[in-house]
Amino acid sequence: MLQHIVLFCIDRFRGERSLAAIDHLLNGKKTAQTLQDSKWYDVSRLFGMVPIDRSRLFDVARALEADGFISQVDEHIYCTTESGKEKLRRFILPPYIDGWKYMNESSLFWKRLSLLIQTIANIIHRTSFEPIHRDEHIQSFVKRWLFQHTHIKTLARSLYEEMYELLSYVEEKDANIFVWRLTSHERIGWTNEQIAYAINEEDVAVLLSFQNVLHFMLEMTEKETEKFPLLYSLRERKRSQLTSSAQKTWELLKEGYSLEQIAQLRGLRKGTIEDHIVEIATYIPTFVSTPFLEENKRKRIIQQARQLKTKKLRAIKELLPDVSYFEIRLALARWEREDA
Known part of the structure; x- marks a missing residue:
């Protein structure tokens, strides 16, 4: 998956941007140049979606060059070859990924949702627990949110139904990955790396599957607010796209x-x-x-x-x-x- 992502970026940049530009894009660096490049070259969906070390990026580029998928045109600048373009014809980005659109919201939404689910599960089963997120702002939000919903079991059922419906629309593998990330009263949610090891999948593929579901939830709760009121209430007020x-x-x-x-x-x-x-x-x-x-x-x-x-x-x-x-x-x- 990572090879495809890097190859996709190289193809879109058309030999006009270096590997450093891809590094900044995938890591979500909010410089003026990166923000402009993400729009100019139509790669904004990948903004901040694959945080990787530059050394790993360079290793991937060397492997792509060795396999004949890219050719070097200048120092750290590459173009896709015909075989590289052929390889890309079989590649499709996860459909709901949109790093630029949700860069200010997805992480916050996930932290609120995952801590809320952990908290509700432990309240229902009357077990003490260590919050998975230490951020006081996240914890305070969840406490305030729960204070507004006093019937915990009814709340848990309604939240379950909203999530179940949304997850039923995505690929089963993606839905499973999302659920495995969640923490309950019985188990701690797995990391992307643990999931990748368990299902023998590349870590980047697992990360994008997870983000795909997360962004789908954000898209659907925005489109159908009345249908998913609980999930929508976890969202942050819409921010400006400007830094x-x-x-x-x-x-x-x-x-x-x-x-x-x-x-x-x-x-x-x-x-x-x-x-x-x-x-x-x-x-x-x-x-x-x-x-x-x-x-x-x-x-x-x-x-x-x-x-x-x-x-x-x-x-x-x-x-x-x-x-x-x-x-x-x-x-x-x-x-x-x-x-x-």
Whole structure:
């Protein structure tokens, strides 16, 4: 599975990004470049989905090259070969995985749900227990939530029915993996590694199966709130897709501050604020880029990107020496959003 994931990323990056970019994507590094790449190259579903060491990533790349699935075009930069593309034709990402959409929510939802199930099971069986999550915020949430639902056995039955229905929609193997992760009054939930060993499966495949179910639950509870009220109530209030720092810049932009004024007010480099503006252009439909990018320049940048069939900044810059890298990134961000 990991080989397929890395090969998929290399294919999408088309020789325009290095292995470091794949490392940042799979580990969910929230830099401006990684956030933009995830959208530009249509790999946002994998954002933060496969946390791996860089050494393991490089080992996988070497194995793919040795097997003839990729070829090196520059230092740590690869393209897929014909046999690599053929290998990818048989690969399908788990259908509900969406790392970018749920990056701020899935972990929190899982911690709340798993601690709640552990707590209910032990209350019903009158056994003492050690909470599986030490985070005081998670524990406080579960305590408050239970305080609002006094009939524990009725609650347990209703929660079971909601989960049973959702799990009945996914592959049996994925459902089993999700259940094995849960802790009850009798057993501690297994880790992904323990499950992988037990079913003779790759750890990354187990991780993605688990995340696939988790994201499916989030999707369905959002679509059918009234059908799954208990699970929906465990969700966090919807957050902005912007990083917290970019959100602060966006608030100041809406108040009429210029790029330079924001940099001075926040004590940040101009380049950092430019990163924020590109991020804002990517994710905020109402954002107007004309104060930072002339319409004539925007059209020329998009024209070159189309002709070159690339989003590689340097290649576009070489043909348009009068535009800045910031203007190129801003034009591409807006283009990506409008084409989405």
